[in-house]
Amino acid sequence: MRYLPLTQPDRDAMLDVIGADTIDALFVDVPKDARLDGPVRDLPNHASELAVERHMTALARKNTVAGEVPFFLGCGAYRHHVPASVDHLIQRGEFLTAYTPYQPEIAQGTLQMLFEFQTQVARLLGTDVANASMYDGSTACWEAIGMARRITRKGKAILSSGLHPHYVSVARTMAKYTGDVLDTTTPWLVPDMDIDRLIGAIDDDTSCVVVQYPDILGRIADLRPLADAAHAKKALLIVVVTEPVALGALKSPGEMDADIVVGEGQSLGVGLQFGGPYVGLFGCKDKYVRQMPGRLCGETVDADGRRGFVLTLSTREQHIRREKATSNICTNSGLCALAFSIHMTLLGEAGLRQLAEVNHAGAVAAAIRLSQIPGVELVNTGFFNEFTLKLPVEARPVVRTLADRGILAGVSLGRLYPGEGDLANGLVVAVTETTTAEDVETLAAALQEILA
Structure with a gap:
């Protein structure tokens, strides 16, 4: 089935009612340099639904799935267990x-x-x-x-x-x-x-x-x-x-x-x-x-x-x-x-407090372990489930190297604040109830090896 099933007579009738000579007349207010002069480049003219599905699935497999690797990303979007x-x-x-x-x-x-x-x-x-x-x-x-x-x-x-x-x-x-x-x-x-x-x-x-x-x-x-x-x-x-x-x-x-x-x-x-x-x-x-x-x-x-x-x-x-x-x-x-x-509603007041306690305890344990790595400094004196580390080197390449190893180590402040001095060495690490002690140890061992 075609997605745009109008025939040319259909289009001609519509243009006649609105008083336009051609479809292009509807776009006269759009600057010429902003208009396409042909099909979108690098895209095939058409493909079957099966071929598109297979292609998109292959692209999706390139993603790192949050639930399958040690995950320490936060900064406004957090991985929690959803019942x-x-x-x-x-x-x-x-x-x-x-x-x-x-x-x-x-x-x-x-x-x-x-x-x-x-x-x-x-x-x-x-x-x-x-x-x-x-x-x-x-x-x-x-x-x-x-x-x-x-x-x-x-x-x-x-x-x-x-x-x-x-x-x-x-x-x-x-x-x-x-x-x-x-x-x-x-x-x-x-x-x-x-x-x-x-x-x-x-x-x-x-x-x-x-x-x-x-x-x-x-x-x-x-x-x-x-x-x-x-x-x-x-x-x-x-x-x-x-x-x-x-x-x-x-x-x-x-x-x-x-x-x-x-x-x-x-x-x-x-x-x-x-x-x-x-x-x-x-x-x-x-x-x-x-x-x-x-x-x-x-x-x-x-x-x-x-x-x-x-x-x-x-x-x-x-x-x-x-x-x-x-x-x-x-x-x-x-x-x-x-x-x-x-x-x-499922958590209730007591459940929310318990969840918060689990998050905080896990973050404290992670902060202690990661700050023991030579050259790594814990910036915070207080935090909930997210804290900032100051690395001895720029954080963005470290994060990329760890991601290549299947570890999503956190958010580099250099990504959020490009060109802002010592923020480039900052790494924001989030720990939730989904983070295990093994995840923390995996991150610590890999980070120590990279910084050595």
Whole structure:
């Protein structure tokens, strides 16, 4: 069967209705140098479905499968064990094919799930309220900056040097269109977060301070002094959490008086999936709920007094006039939110704390072992399940050599911050419950051999 079954008479009839002489007339606004002058190069004109499937399978076999090798990658995307029941439940028809619940009378299952998700996220982040999810952590971070601008009517955001550079990149892209000024810098390979720098940078024009917890190097700090300093200048504190499992062991940002807390929910219920789709977490203080992007599901009763669920607040442009919208977000990653919520439900509070303890204990053991290698220095004095090593040589070639040996050793900071001095020697190592003692020993032995 052809994928484009229109005949030439079909095309002629369509062109006649819209008043165009040729199909090329539809593309006159595209610069000539941006148009193809023939078929895409290096691609065959056609191939059978079987041939394409065989070719793509061969390409896929070149990948290193995360679950088949020692795996220490992190920096915002983590390999955790996802119970098989999560995948089983999200494939139920009422969830897998469900669309936006505009009509509550036929979408009670979806609405109840999102209501439960909001409750779990609010408790996890320590906020008064949480929305019914967002795209991912990076876009949620930008939405928080935009929300702070609306609340404070100021346009300068101070970003911690420890904020993930991809999150910073997303913020820069969006700020070009809003006029927000972003004050940021790159991190140093030192044990402490840049809390003092952030406090010193806050002024009367500051709308918010954005800090990651734990940060890109795995460092942790008490954020209360930063919150106090921000509030003294009528600015907001935004906290970004890329590893939600950490909140099973650490004090929540809301407990430290953060105004807005955003995060990436991928660690719970959602696999690595080649970088997406993921699910954004977003919570805030109750007094700012009207400025929160996305939507809220609420609990109510129907005409017969029975418990029911509805969309309580929908501030995106699909629901209200565009000029009144707080965001143009067009989805809520509902299926990934469901996976997150199922995994959280299976764990429960005690299970999440236990999972966090296992992660932290494994990371401590790995940090001790790897820092015993001659020339390797542990940067952190405190961390959760991710820490930074300073190698005696540039980290990127070491990571590549280890990958060739079937060991995914971590993320080199030189990859995230090209051309940034001593960061080139930094290696961020993540350890989760899926990492075994044998994995750590395999990495240590190979790393020691390479550095010898």
